[in-house]
Amino acid sequence: xxxxxxxxxxxxxxxxxxxxxxxxxxxxxxxxxxxxxxxxxxxxxxxxxxxxxxxxxxxxxxxxxxxxxxxxxxxxxxxxxxxxxxxxxxxxxxxxxxxxxxxxxxxxxxxxxxxxxxxxxxxxxxxxxxxxxxxxxxxxxxxxxxxxxxxxxxxxxxxxxxxxxxxxxxxxxxxxxxxxxxxxxxxxxxxxxxxxxxxx
Amino acid sequence: xxxxxxxxxxxxxxxxxxxxxxxxxxxxxxxxxxxxxxxxxxxxxxxxxxxxxxxxxxxxxxxxxxxxxxxxxxxxxxxxxxxxxxxxxxxxxxxxxxxxxxxxxxxxxxxxxxxxxxxxxxxxxxxxxxxxxxxxxxxxxxxxxxxxxxxxxxxxxxxxxxxxxxxxxxxxxxxxxxxxxxxxxxxxxxxxxxxxxxxxxxxxxxxxxxxxxxxxxxxxxxxxxxxxxxxxxxxxxxxxxxxxxxxxxxxxxxxxx
Numbered sequence: 055x056x057x058x059x060x061x062x063x064x065x066x067x068x069x070x071x072x073x074x075x076x077x078x079x080x081x082x083x084x085x086x087x088x089x090x091x092x093x094x095x096x097x098x099x100x101x102x103x104x105x106x107x108x109x110x111x112x113x114x115x116x117x118x119x120x121x122x123x124x125x126x127x128x129x130x131x132x133x134x135x136x137x138x139x140x141x142x143x144x145x146x147x148x149x150x151x152x153x154x155x156x157x158x159x160x161x162x163x164x165x166x167x168x169x170x171x172x173x174x175x176x177x178x179x180x181x182x183x184x185x186x187x188x189x190x191x192x193x194x195x196x197x198x199x200x201x202x203x204x205x206x207x208x209x210x211x212x213x214x215x216x217x218x219x220x221x222x223x224x225x226x227x228x229x230x231x232x233x234x235x236x237x238x239x240x241x242x243x244x245x246x247x248x249x250x251x252x253x254x
Numbered sequence: 255x256x257x258x259x260x261x262x263x264x265x266x267x268x269x270x271x272x273x274x275x276x277x278x279x280x281x282x283x284x285x286x287x288x289x290x291x292x293x294x295x296x297x298x299x300x301x302x303x304x305x306x307x308x309x310x311x312x313x314x315x316x317x318x319x320x321x322x323x324x325x326x327x328x329x330x331x332x333x334x335x336x337x338x339x340x341x342x343x344x345x346x347x348x349x350x351x352x353x354x355x356x357x358x359x360x361x362x363x364x365x366x367x368x369x370x371x372x373x374x375x376x377x378x379x380x381x382x383x384x385x386x387x388x389x390x391x392x393x394x395x396x397x398x399x400x401x402x403x404x405x406x407x408x409x410x411x412x413x414x415x416x417x418x419x420x421x422x423x424x425x426x427x428x429x430x431x432x433x434x435x436x437x438x439x440x441x442x443x444x445x446x447x448x449x450x451x452x453x454x455x456x457x458x459x460x461x462x463x464x465x466x467x468x469x470x471x472x473x474x475x476x477x478x479x480x481x482x483x484x485x486x487x488x489x490x491x492x493x494x495x496x497x498x499x500x501x502x503x504x505x506x507x508x509x510x511x
Binding site: 249252253 | 293294296297298300304306322323325326327330331426427429461463465488489491505507508510
């Protein structure tokens, strides 16, 4: 298999749909063969899905279908939800204490977003478009503009894995990502060129 | 009896007029060289020989500066001079490392090609403007020595300056982020510009950019204040929004380091 990085090092993709609303379309999107291929290519070994109280049927059905498809090499686990919060799972996604850092794919609940940003694991936010009055889309968009998260859409979830690898690199390389208007700014080089009269 | 020419020269009216005229001339001249200076109207072609002078302050200043310059395009900035203070071996070593990095950078964008290596940069050492804990009584003396050395650095390049077939005069651009030595370098540049020595001003040489330290969030450093309000660097860059617009012209373009 195309496991990259250190041997025997676990790399976890943790998917969480939250506790309040069901989000079965996210579960289906993450248990899609194309998505698993994307994970495999990026060196992932494990997929853990918090599927919520209504998600068990979908999760079980899809995983049994996937069992027939060999080749992706990802170990898949799931659970409904954890009363004690998701600290354990987030730490596992962070790779603590000795595994590779993975990714968190989350519904756009602000509590989950804050928890993941604080632990600093690459985060893909997928707003639940089925919900009415979806202010969560706004939050996901502004956070993506500021370079903190990736705004994931259900239809192209496999592509977000590559994007999350870029986000990881950007977050790991100093300086912190500039946000908003300054994200694209040419910074010092731009000012130097202006003073020198180099016009691009 | 009419007053003799000599007494006329010594008359208070004449002296006052002369003093006033001088003051006016100095003020006009200062206004002419201090910002906002008009930008270059003629665009510069990439590949024309240019000289960039980078003042490396010390530890953190040096690290910030070299980090901010890590994307430096050697096609545009064909020759670099790094000014370090005497005794600051760290900055000199970092400048060498930085240049080696430019040399080996390569990359598909072509930025890493050419104008690198021993002939493309030099490290100029100037005496410290003021050592830590140095008495204020002797500070003017050491600052004066530093200023004198800076004239030399600005007019010709320093060690490694003996590149055959290439002559460099004043830097086109001076880049600083503090501390004291940066102020002295800019003072030296302004004196040369004030008297337009060798066309320092009329040829549009030695434009100045001051980049305030990333560690300065809500207040400017002393160098920053001096270069904002007194010596007036052409461009003032700050790295925190809280400092944006200081003195009516501090620019915030995000984090630069």
